[in-house]
Amino acid sequence: MHELSIAVSIVELAQEEAERLGGRVTAVHLRLGALCGVMKEALETSYEVACADTPLQGSRLVIEELPVFVYCPRCEDERPIDSVQSFRCPKCGTATPDVRQGKEVQLVAMEIEE
Amino acid sequence: MSPEPRLVEVRKNILKQNDIVARELRAGFREVGTFVVSLVSSPGAGKTAFLERVLTALHPRYRVAALVGDLATENDAARLARSNAPVKQITTGTLCHLEATMVRSAMEGWGAEALDFLFIENVGNLVCPASYDLGESLRLVIISVTEGEDKPLKYPPIFNSADIAIVTKIDLAAAVEFDRAAVDANIQAVRPGMTIFHLSAKTGEGMREFIESLEARLAASRGVVVG
Numbered sequence: 001m002h003e004l005s006i007a008v009s010i011v012e013l014a015q016e017e018a019e020r021l022g023g024r025v026t027a028v029h030l031r032l033g034a035l036c037g038v039m040k041e042a043l044e045t046s047y048e049v050a051c052a053d054t055p056l057q058g059s060r061l062v063i064e065e066l067p068v069f070v071y072c073p074r075c076e077d078e079r080p081i082d083s084v085q086s087f088r089c090p091k092c093g094t095a096t097p098d099v100r101q102g103k104e105v106q107l108v109a110m111e112i113e114e
Numbered sequence: 115m116s117p118e119p120r121l122v123e124v125r126k127n128i129l130k131q132n133d134i135v136a137r138e139l140r141a142g143f144r145e146v147g148t149f150v151v152s153l154v155s156s157p158g159a160g161k162t163a164f165l166e167r168v169l170t171a172l173h174p175r176y177r178v179a180a181l182v183g184d185l186a187t188e189n190d191a192a193r194l195a196r197s198n199a200p201v202k203q204i205t206t207g208t209l210c211h212l213e214a215t216m217v218r219s220a221m222e223g224w225g226a227e228a229l230d231f232l233f234i235e236n237v238g239n240l241v242c243p244a245s246y247d248l249g250e251s252l253r254l255v256i257i258s259v260t261e262g263e264d265k266p267l268k269y270p271p272i273f274n275s276a277d278i279a280i281v282t283k284i285d286l287a288a289a290v291e292f293d294r295a296a297v298d299a300n301i302q303a304v305r306p307g308m309t310i311f312h313l314s315a316k317t318g319e320g321m322r323e324f325i326e327s328l329e330a331r332l333a334a335s336r337g338v339v340v341g
Contacts, residue, residue, distance in 0.1 A: 002209070002210055002211055002241075002242040002245065005209070006128055006129075006245075009128050009129075009131070010128055013126055013128065014124075017122075017124055017126075021122055023120075026119045027119070029121075030128075035244075035270065035271045035274055035275075036244075036245060036271070037241060037242065037244035037245040037271040037272070037275075038245060084270040084271070084274075084304065085267045085270055085303060085304060086303050086304075087274070087303065087304060087305065087306050088306075095302070095306035095307070096306055097274075097305055097306045097307050097308070099274065104127070105127065105128040105129055105245070106125065106126065106127055106128065107124050107125070107126045107127075107128060108123065108124060108125055109121055109122060109123050109124055110121075110122050110124055111119040111120070111121050111122075112119055112120055112121075112122055113117070113119040113120075114117055114120075
């Protein structure tokens with residue numbers, strides 16, 4: 001359960017950005033790759049805990065889950081896989097370990113109230 | 115009436131701090147020629163027994179050392195110290211994984227800088243360590259035959275993040291009716307092309323092949339062509 005320490009990092013980072021931009025954070029938008037090893041539900045719970053007694057208390061966490069994209073050497077293209085239990089091109093079935101998207105834990109945007 | 119909140123684009127990686135430290139560690143290790151191998155597995159898979167075998171096989175022909183992460187006890191470090199290689203415990207407290215900064219702090223002032231191999235045994239956990247780069251050259255994921263063949267399908271991120279899979283306790287394979295082809299297929303499903311070693315730290319079966327592959331990787335990392 002490392003979601004709490006990740007939630008604390010998110011709150012710290014959002015707070016730094018908010019101080020730089022000026023204003024109060026009402027929502028934090030995050031992208032989570034399907035392979036990042038962070039659980040959405042656990043992170044949502046941890047976020048509330050991490051926000052307590054900080055200027056971000058009461059803010060919303062909006063999570064966008066990103067599918068895994070692999071590079072298929074046969075199709076010479078990046079494609080989303082159907083399941084993280086099978087790293088194969090969904091079109092031609094070629095097995096490939098070349099992950100192009102899906103490991104992100106990324107703060108993408110914040111909603112700020114003046 | 116309060117104004118509508120404005121949406122500001124940010125784009126920052128949350129684990130960036132860890133990744134920066136890991137990158138610095140990796141560069142530092144490469145500069146002094148240390149090949150760093152990390153080990154991840156679930157608790158009880160046999161990481162420590164395996165590592166004890168590996169250290170004993172390599173020491174003192176090579177300069178080797180090990181860092182061992184554990185929540186509370188120092189039992190693993192005491193076991194590994196029997197190999198006579200330098201071993202240091204990182205007690206993580208309540209943290210379920212190692213982070214790059216812990217590796218950096220452990221290395222500082224340890225006097226184990228000029229190494230051929232550094233092994234980093236992570237906390238027994240197949241979830242959280244997947245997210246943290248430790249600056250290693252090679253990540254081993256270890257699974258024992260008693261855990262069931264579907265482990266890779268249950269924990270795709272950690273298997274996908276590893277470079278080599280080690281299937282341990284093969285001396286018990288018959289007793290637990292272990293299906294070797296099934297586990298291999300499941301590993302390949304979540305990490306196509308991954309090298310797999312089947313071995314027993316208890317009997318030593320399969321250990322030599324693994325040790326030889328480590329030696330070859332060390333040589334390759336230093337640009338030496340092995341005959």
